[in-house]
Amino acid sequence: MIKKTVANVREALEGVSDGMTFMLGGFGLCGIPENAIAQLVTLGIKDITCISNNAGVDDFGLGLLLQEHQIKKMISSYVGENDEFERQMLSGELEVELTPQGTLAEKCRAAQAGFPAFYTPAGYGTEVAEGKETREFDGKMYVLEPAYKADFSFVKAWKGDEAGNLIFKGTARNFNPCMCGAAKITVAEVEELLPAGSLDPNEIHIPGIFVQRIFQGVEYEKRIEQRTVRSRN
Amino acid sequence: MLDKNGIAKRIAREVKDGYYVNLGIGIPTLVANFVRDDISVEFQSENGVLGMGPFPFEGEEDADVINAGKQTITTLPGASFFDSATSFGMIRGQHVDLTILGAMEVAENGDIANWKIPGKMVKGMGGAMDLVASAENIIVAMMHTNKAGKSKLLKECTLPLTGVGCVKKVVTNLAVMEVTQDGFKLLERAPGVSVDEIVVATEGKLLVEGEIPEMES
Numbered sequence: 001m002i003k004k005t006v007a008n009v010r011e012a013l014e015g016v017s018d019g020m021t022f023m024l025g026g027f028g029l030c031g032i033p034e035n036a037i038a039q040l041v042t043l044g045i046k047d048i049t050c051i052s053n054n055a056g057v058d059d060f061g062l063g064l065l066l067q068e069h070q071i072k073k074m075i076s077s078y079v080g081e082n083d084e085f086e087r088q089m090l091s092g093e094l095e096v097e098l099t100p101q102g103t104l105a106e107k108c109r110a111a112q113a114g115f116p117a118f119y120t121p122a123g124y125g126t127e128v129a130e131g132k133e134t135r136e137f138d139g140k141m142y143v144l145e146p147a148y149k150a151d152f153s154f155v156k157a158w159k160g161d162e163a164g165n166l167i168f169k170g171t172a173r174n175f176n177p178c179m180c181g182a183a184k185i186t187v188a189e190v191e192e193l194l195p196a197g198s199l200d201p202n203e204i205h206i207p208g209i210f211v212q213r214i215f216q217g218v219e220y221e222k223r224i225e226q227r228t229v230r231s232r233n
Numbered sequence: 234m235l236d237k238n239g240i241a242k243r244i245a246r247e248v249k250d251g252y253y254v255n256l257g258i259g260i261p262t263l264v265a266n267f268v269r270d271d272i273s274v275e276f277q278s279e280n281g282v283l284g285m286g287p288f289p290f291e292g293e294e295d296a297d298v299i300n301a302g303k304q305t306i307t308t309l310p311g312a313s314f315f316d317s318a319t320s321f322g323m324i325r326g327q328h329v330d331l332t333i334l335g336a337m338e339v340a341e342n343g344d345i346a347n348w349k350i351p352g353k354m355v356k357g358m359g360g361a362m363d364l365v366a367s368a369e370n371i372i373v374a375m376m377h378t379n380k381a382g383k384s385k386l387l388k389e390c391t392l393p394l395t396g397v398g399c400v401k402k403v404v405t406n407l408a409v410m411e412v413t414q415d416g417f418k419l420l421e422r423a424p425g426v427s428v429d430e431i432v433v434a435t436e437g438k439l440l441v442e443g444e445i446p447e448m449e450s
Contacts, residue, residue, distance in 0.1 A: 027280040027281070027299070027301075027303075027317070028280075028299065028303040029296075029303070030280070030296065030297060030299050030303070031297070053317070076357060077357050077358060077359050077360065078356055078357035078358070078359040079356055079357050080356035080357070086354050089354075090354070098355065098357045098358060100358055100359075100360065100361075100362035100363045101279060101317070101321065101358075101359050101360035101363060102279075102317075102318075102320075102321025102324060102325060102360060102363030103362075103363065104317075105316070105317035105318040105320070105321055106318055106321065108318070109318040120325065120363075120366070121325065121366035121367055122325070122362045122363040122366040122367070123362045123366065124366060124396075124397065125344075125394060125396065125397035126362065126393065126394045126395060126396065126397075127393055127394075128358075128362060158297075168314075168316075169297045170282075170295065170297035170298040170314055171278075171280050171281045171282050171297065171298055171299050171300075171314060172296075172297040173281055173314055173315065173316050174280050174281050174316065174317050175316070175317045176316070177316040177318075178316055178317055178318045205316075222296035222297070223296070224294060224296045224299075224305055225299070225303040226299070226302060226303045226304040226305065227294055227304075227305055228288045228289075228294075228304040228305050228306070229288050229289055229290060229291040229292075229293075229294060229305070230287055230288040230289070230290060230291075231290075231291070232290050232291070
């Protein structure tokens, strides 16, 4: 067994520095790497490029990095629900690259799987395709999209073991598996870190080969963005 | 004339037994409330769930189980969770049978604009461009005119496009229309709405052939 455990978030983020590109898992605030984000704030590194489907809310998720002006560029599919983001974007402080959600996921997965680029129909005929190579297959038009290149991936899983194997929970899975192994170094934080052999190999979502560092996360807030309920009557 | 629930109720009749359906945010979300309960349908949410159920009872919310609108949800027996690349594989690979979404504008050739208004804060396209580029069966749910009273069914979209030539059907507060090679073909009138009213409210080419029935309520 190749051991991937590190003691804490400090060790897990060793080597991050100004100007790097990071992938961060999560959809809205669901399944975000809360510990890694907090540590990036503590480290105070600047000029980061973040590849993340969303940009958090004002006081949580990537919003915490925005408050400290640590992000130079956001690559996302949807960036609503964040006033500070809007202010920085409109003032030109923050560069924003909007990418269709499925294309964003696949650009991560392509990096993970060793594809330099792929053709997708998403965005053909729209401004997303401007300046990009297009090609017809079987009478339908497609846009060539390159894989992302990133220095670190920060992902959050439900359970993990010392070998870096991961299991996700519910819709907190989202972009996290696609980002594992898609950057030079993948850092996984988990709610429950277990000894090797504790997880059934049949039920592993992401094999440890895609993960370089794994640590036991602490104090998960797991904030709900839109609490919707129905009455019992 | 239909209200938002009326539009959703009419679209629910397009949902057939055995369909996997993706519902957009807004009026499309309401469609789930009106699908017949004697047919088997599974709702897909692009953040990674098939077999979405209703909102949870108070106190049973799970931060790890949400829909694409970031709302807490439940799952039904037979449900599954998956990652975002798999989710869009279902969509891009045309495994989802029906996509219902809102729009700011639809053109007579099936172009759709629903993500960006120049000069206003752009929040992003989310999954809309992937959905419209791939789905074989796309129904748009929207009001026939905007708040200023201008038609949203146009010869050509004026706003930045989300996708080209992709919309198959449009259900508005006034009418049901099919997008054909020759323009919007009027299929049904909303209760109490005349053909003339629909003609006036439609800027794009509207094909009116024979008697147009009033929609069944």
